[in-house]
Amino acid sequence: MSEQTANTTPGAVAADLPEGWEIVIGLEVHVELNTATKLFCGCPNSFGDEPNTNVCPTCLGLPGSLPVLNDRAVESAMRLGRALNCDVNSSVFSRKNYFYPDQPKDYQVSQYDLPTNTEGHITLADGTRIGIERAHIEEDAGKLNHGGGDGRIHGADYSMADYNRAGVPLVEIVSHPELRSAADARAYVSELRSIVTAVDVSDAKMEEGSMRVDANVSVRPIGSDELRTRCEVKNINSLRSLERAINFEARRHVDLYDNGERPKQETRHWDEEAGRSRSGRSKEDAEDYRYFPEPDLVPLVVTDDDITRLDASLPTMPSARRAQLGEKSGASNDDINLLIERGQDGFALETIDAGADAKRVVVHLINNLSEGHGQLTAASFAAMIRMETGGDLSSTQAKEVLAEMVASGGDPAAIASAKGFEAMDGGELESILDGIIAENPDEWQRFCDGDDKEKKKMQGMFTGQIMKATKGQADGAAVAKLLAQKSAS
């Protein structure tokens, strides 16, 4: 039995795939490294500048220019390799030869038979382990902007090449074909993204192209361990597209087999708007890339000391952080994943450890601190939450105090008092309520005697009145408690 079937997750087959079939998916993910400069020259590695401003003889491939390897890019790639549990090897750069106008030298410097990182794995949130075949270093190409026509190269009146991106360092992470559903593929990419951002080697934004995902998709009867003809689906720009593209492609393959046909090996382009993939270049007339070792660079030697140093530099991985935060906060998986994705899990743990209510910590982080926590410290955040849970601040007030602390730091008690947020005692609140009842006797009766629906409606009305009278300073929980007590008496 092959490795591929060993990882089949029961029930992971897409709901819309006819019974008896399963999907086999391998992903190729390109991650743009966030180094200051490009892979082989000193040009800035930056996104969104005027076309052809971040270029030099080397990244333009001018005659006579030579590459000089960026050590930082290598370091980032190797750290990512270790974070993906890969073997990090001495490696050799190779040239991948093909003609395309976005490729200044008409070859891409990549790695072929001796890549930097080999045989690692990613553990998904549900515990499934997905093997990684390799994670190699290569240079990005430039960008073509097609004028006239429909924006694609075919039918364009002209094309303009922007080489700002040419030579930007990439790591291509190639999974084994061990993913068995679109949902798993999504989970794999999310997890990979968390790891990439945790080791801080890339922004990993699919929308901006700093993370690009191609999916190799095939199908087979459940129970078989064969690998059937696959299609490589490109132009996937979001996690949602990834799921849709895989499910579409799998379904297309099943339909072909059902009709007695078979898919042909080819590259296909996902059209998000149309919700379908379109045939691209057939692999039969695919180019032979004529790989050979890049003679302008020397082999990259990795020592045991390098590995030790890399491992020591790695932060705690998202899977471990997920477990840690789950244990301490009791929050839902979605909330935990969101916090990890935002990189706020460490701050959450620190605040909980400083003695804050874990639920409130998570709620504030998710709802009120999505833009980051600015000047807020874990200790002052915890103090603020203690005031809130102690009834000294209403949730509305807490939000306001928090915003102030994010903007300029400071002590929550001092901020609250400066804003005039004095804790309202029960007596004061009751006398306000009495005044409102006196003005609305019928409504109060309906609140006391009405059915659940009526009661709920009136509760909203009275709460609103109290908030209005207190300018929102009343604590919502205290108001609810008071209403309940008073209507029952």
Add this chain to the structure above:
Amino acid sequence: MTESFQTPSATSIAAGVRDGSQSAADVIDAAIGAVEAREGELNAYNLVLADDARTAAAAIDQKIAAGETVGPLAGVPVAIKDNMCTTGVATTCSSKILEGWVPPYSATVVERLAAAGAVMVGKTNLDEFAMGSSTENSAFGPSKNPHDITKVPGGSSGGSAATVGAGAVPVSLGSDTGGSIRQPASLCGVVGVKPTYGMVSRYGLIAFASSLDQIGPFTTTVADAALVLEVIGGHDPRDSTSIPEPMPNLTEALGKGVDGLRIGIISELSGDPSLGSVEGIAPDVAARAAAAAAALEAAGASIEHVSIPSSVHGLPAYYLIAPAEASSNLARYDGVRYGLRSDGPNALAMNAASRTEGFGEEVKRRIMLGTYALTSGYYDAYYGQAQKVRTLMIDEFNAHYQNFDLLLSPTSPTTAFELDAKTADPMTMYVNDVCTIPSNLTGQPAMSVPFGVGDDGMPVGVQVLAPMMGEATMFRAAAVLEEAARV
């Protein structure tokens, strides 16, 4: 009757300019005059930079007048092979495909020469993209041998060899991928050095075969070659294959003689069938190499024949590796960013049309050969196998350098041949490189030193080969041969 020139050496020019006994302006005027006098018949230059050179010379004279320091090549006229980038000066590789391209940067060697006070007088003709052994594969017409203009100057650095051979300038630079400095040096009667791979930066040298290309000087004297190599050599962080070691002192080594050195004559290249030599080494050339060995022996070296069987396997290995790398290096000439662009209905058709129109026959032949050698399914049989031969050669040469300080052979199998004599059959042209190719494949240094003339009265060079970074020893032998050739 052709006017003949004999330039003073670079060493003496620089000394005179530095001590004020002559002006750089006068030196450059004389050099430009000689270049222009011979250019009509030699076609050694793609571009003569008379005005730029005079301006640069005036600047040097001003510096000297102002008491500023000037470099070791102050006022020395130099010619640069037209495959090295020069800021603001068209660089063509003698190819139509680079028509109109002006580099925005200079090769490291060009910068270093300028910093040393040398004055560039022009860009010299070559076989297109340095592919050839006669300078007949140039889009701008063949260069001629200064000693007999019915003959080739050799190649691919034919223009650089011809202008020094004509005595017009004392120094030029060439590039050597399979013998492209040493063979024309031999045919034009000048000194030509292919340094250790990585000693001279390739930054700004338009690549033919990156793992074999190396820049080196043509000079009229061995001492000048040592001086120029000291200026252009040494580590350059812009070339990843540059050796990160200090330059050996070569001028100091010159007078040390060869007493006690062990020198091996490569049997396979000796011209003597009884020693297992390849065919095609002309008897008059073989005789000069034997005379050179005798001269070295007379100067105290021990001489012995040594069989290095892999030396003759170099030719086929070379003609797989060099075209393979070239096929990739020359892919960038696609009409998109610079140079010639021909019309086509789409990008790929435009690429193909530009390349069809822009490249000459020999370049196309080698691109196709190299593309084939790298094709999947053939890689192991061709490129992979050639690399194995290369490793074998390195091992074998290194083993012999345990027993020998230097090796000796002819540089070229024959003296200069007639124009058009070999253009019809590429194979006869390729065989020209049999003696020079081993050093490119091993990365080891070698140089050609003029050592008399052949039966036709044309110059003959002998080749001194040395182990990696063995230039100092190599120059000791070269200096002895130069001295011996004089008497």
